[in-house]
Amino acid sequence: MHDARELIGLGDAAVAALARRGFRFDPAPLAELLTGRNAAIHSGDELRAESKRLAGEVGKAAKAGGDPQLAEALKDQARALKDQVREAEEKAERLGSALHEAMLDIPNLPSEAVPDGLTEDDAVEVRRVGAPPSLDGPRDHVELGEALGILDFARATKLSGPRFAVARGAGAALERAIATLFLDLHTRRHGYTEFSVPTLVTRETMTGTGQLPKFEADLFATSAGDRELFLIPTAEVPLTNLHSGEILDEGALPLAYTAHTPCYRSEAGSYGRDTKGILRLHQFSKVELVRICTAETSNAELELMVSHAEACLVELGLAYRLVKLAAGDISFSAQLTYDLEVWLPSQDKYREISSCSDCGQFQARRAGIRVRNADNQRHPVATLNGSGLPIGRTMAAILENYQQPDGSVEMPKALVPYLGFSAIAADGTLVS
RNA sequence: GGUGGCGUGUCCGAGCGGCCGAAGGAGCACGCCUCGAAAGCGUGUGAUGUGCAAGCAUCCGUGGGUUCAAAUCCCACCGCCACCGCCA
Numbered sequence: 001m002h003d004a005r006e007l008i009g010l011g012d013a014a015v016a017a018l019a020r021r022g023f024r025f026d027p028a029p030l031a032e033l034l035t036g037r038n039a040a041i042h043s044g045d046e047l048r049a050e051s052k053r054l055a056g057e058v059g060k061a062a063k064a065g066g067d068p069q070l071a072e073a074l075k076d077q078a079r080a081l082k083d084q085v086r087e088a089e090e091k092a093e094r095l096g097s098a099l100h101e102a103m104l105d106i107p108n109l110p111s112e113a114v115p116d117g118l119t120e121d122d123a124v125e126v127r128r129v130g131a132p133p134s135l136d137g138p139r140d141h142v143e144l145g146e147a148l149g150i151l152d153f154a155r156a157t158k159l160s161g162p163r164f165a166v167a168r169g170a171g172a173a174l175e176r177a178i179a180t181l182f183l184d185l186h187t188r189r190h191g192y193t194e195f196s197v198p199t200l201v202t203r204e205t206m207t208g209t210g211q212l213p214k215f216e217a218d219l220f221a222t223s224a225g226d227r228e229l230f231l232i233p234t235a236e237v238p239l240t241n242l243h244s245g246e247i248l249d250e251g252a253l254p255l256a257y258t259a260h261t262p263c264y265r266s267e268a269g270s271y272g273r274d275t276k277g278i279l280r281l282h283q284f285s286k287v288e289l290v291r292i293c294t295a296e297t298s299n300a301e302l303e304l305m306v307s308h309a310e311a312c313l314v315e316l317g318l319a320y321r322l323v324k325l326a327a328g329d330i331s332f333s334a335q336l337t338y339d340l341e342v343w344l345p346s347q348d349k350y351r352e353i354s355s356c357s358d359c360g361q362f363q364a365r366r367a368g369i370r371v372r373n374a375d376n377q378r379h380p381v382a383t384l385n386g387s388g389l390p391i392g393r394t395m396a397a398i399l400e401n402y403q404q405p406d407g408s409v410e411m412p413k414a415l416v417p418y419l420g421f422s423a424i425a426a427d428g429t430l431v432s
Numbered sequence: 433g434g435u436g437g438c439g440u441g442u443c444c445g446a447g448c449g450g451c452c453g454a455a456g457g458a459g460c461a462c463g464c465c466u467c468g469a470a471a472g473c474g475u476g477u478g479a480u481g482u483g484c485a486a487g488c489a490u491c492c493g494u495g496g497g498u499u500c501a502a503a504u505c506c507c508a509c510c511g512c513c514a515c516c517g518c519c520a
Contacts (some may be wrong), residue, residue: 041482045489052489055501059450062500071500078500247479378479 001103001210001366004034017109020327022118030102037095044088051085054078104207105214108362110327111336118328123339129310130319132343133401140346141396142277144403145171149428151278162275163267163282165392170424174398174411175285175391177418179260182287182312186388190308192258192289197238199261200229208241208367209383210333210359220264220282231264235288236385243292244367247378253371254293254301258388260285278392279351286390290383294371295361298382299336302358306338309354309388316412318397319343321350335360340389342397353393356386 007014008031018025054074061071115124145151150171156164167175186192200222206212211219211233220231232238239257248255262285274280289308293301306322313320320342330337334357341350364370364380371381402410407426416422423431 038482041489045482048490049488052501055450055499058500062450075500082500376477 001362002106002109003365004030004099004103007103007106008034014109018107020114020116021107021110021330022328023107025106030099033095033099033102037092037099040088040092040095044085044092047081047085047088051078051081054081101213104366107332108330108335108359110330111358111360113324114327114330114336115324117326119326120329122326123323123329124326126322126324126338128319128321129314130317130343132319133345135345135403136405138345138400139403140277141399144399144409145278147407147426147428148409148424150174150424153277160282163280165278165281167395169428170419170421170430171395173419174395174415177415178391178394178398179285179287180418181315181415182388183258183260185311185315186258186287186289186308190256190311192256192308195239195242195257195259197235197242197259197261199232199235199238199264201232201237201241203228203230205237205241205244206230208244209237209363210331210366211237214332217268218266220266232261233265234263234286234385234387235259235261236290239288239290240292240363240369240383240385241367243369243381245369247370247372248292248381250294250371250373253381254291254297257290257292258287260287260391263390278396281392284390284392287388289356289386289388291385292364292369292381292383294373295379295382298358298360298384301382302336302338302356302384305384305386305388306340306356309340309356309386312389312394313340313342313353315414316394316398317414318394318401318412320353325355331355331357333357333359333362335362342393343401344397345400345403351393353397354387354389357384359383359385 008027010017011027014027015025054077058071058074058078061074115122117123139147142151142153146153148170150168152166152168156166159166183194187194203212206219211230219233222229222231238261239259242257243255262283264283267280267282270280278284289305291301291305310320310322320340323339323341325337325339337355337357339352340354340356342353343349344351360382361380363383369381369383370378372378398412398415399409402412404410404423408423408431410423411419411421421430421432425431
């Protein structure tokens with residue numbers, strides 16, 4: 001969420017910046033709500049001050065044992081004043097919440113560093129790392145996974161419907177090994193603190209990071225009795241909201257948090273896309289990175305976080321490229337986003353595996369996360385989040401990139417200690 | 433789910449319906465003292481809104497209510513603690 005005064009003050013610059021991401025912004029009605037609300041607050045304050053003064057006089061009149069008629073007259077005045085106070089308060093409340101609701105629907109401003117364009121095709125490539133393997137007629141991860149007996153889509157559908165997967169034997173072990181490798185990497189080498197967090201969260205928590213109120217259709221929700229909880233689409237939500245409503249000491253920043261959690265997404269609106277395999281599921285698991293820092297350092301922090309996500313791919317020996325997303329393609333809360341795309345031999349192209357975003361102060365304002373600086377001033381912090389990395393897509397990339405002509409799949413060296421085997425033979429047996 | 437107790441500032445902890453944003457401690461910051469430190473002494477030390485500012489207003493778990501006036505009275509809810517029941 002933006003600071004209303006600031007956004008309105010930006011005027012045409014804000015309109016232009018939001019237009020870059022395809023959002024039509026009209027500051028006029030907001031400005032009207034803001035000035036109306038402030039005027040109502042002001043008059044309410046004045047009336048209340050007068051009311052307090054009167055109450056004091058009533059007290060004096062009554063205590064002094066003075067004129068009881070005077071006290072009664074003052075009470076009448078005070079009663080009349082109270083109606084006016086209430087009126088002003090209601091007006092301020094009404095205009096204030098209208099303003100707030102309008103503000104909740106306005107996306108973050110793309111940073112100037114973000115390239116123009118509205119689609120993923122407008123992303124700008126930053127660099128390519130590693131060389132895709134040369135494979136003759138590569139099989140895709142679905143074919144490989146089913147042949148090896150480590151992925152079972154038919155039974156997953158039986159259990160839960162489309163867009164779910166079952167991993168079996170070495171497949172399940174592989175998921176577990178990948179997650180552990182990533183967590184070890186981030187906690188031991190990159191300095192992140194690991195968390196285990198709730199994956200069901202309140203509406204308020206979802207609003208803090210910007211998933212709500214606008215994108216309710218993308219979420220799975222649960223209810224039990226009169227309780228309503230949402231399944232997290234990413235650990236970004238609980239990790240970032242860990243500090244909602246808090247004032248942090250500048251010296252404690254940056255905070256670097258990681259968690260491995262299941263993620264749930266309705267995937268509404270992606271009907272035709274990636275219907276096959278484990279690239280796009282309603283439930284997947286992911287190791288997430290979150291950094292909380294001052295607004296001034298968020299640029300550098302984003303570069304750092306991207307390097308941490310990249311390290312996962314380097315560690316696994318997977319070829320990838322880094323792209324900077326176009327203004328129209330970054331997520332609602334982001335002001336700058338890098339995507340990591342891993343090479344997928346079956347598709348003969350790079351596919352998104354990580355999204356690393358600098359949300360600036362946008363989420364912090366919603367969630368009320370602030371920092372106190374040396375001068376005792378308070379400002380919203382900056383929040384960043386990135387996948388580091390999703391387990392399923394990583395597994396798909398490993399299967400496809402490490403497949404051998406004989407139908408077996410080698411395991412990346414970094415995973416062997418976690419797995420206890422170095423390859424899966426074509427018939428599904430493990431090679432130690 | 434049942435019964436009882438409790439929810440006040442960074443923490444502990446007082447608080448009679450008006451003089452309470454709130455006593456008193458602790459902590460922290462600064463100053464004095466000291467060769468330096470500890471102790472001691474002094475001063476300061478919450479947040480939010482609004483306003484150029486001075487200021488004004490709001491906040492004592494949350495939301496309602498009573499009253500001219502609520503941290504203080506009433507109601508509901510939430511959370512925490514203890515015991516009981518149930519349970520992975």
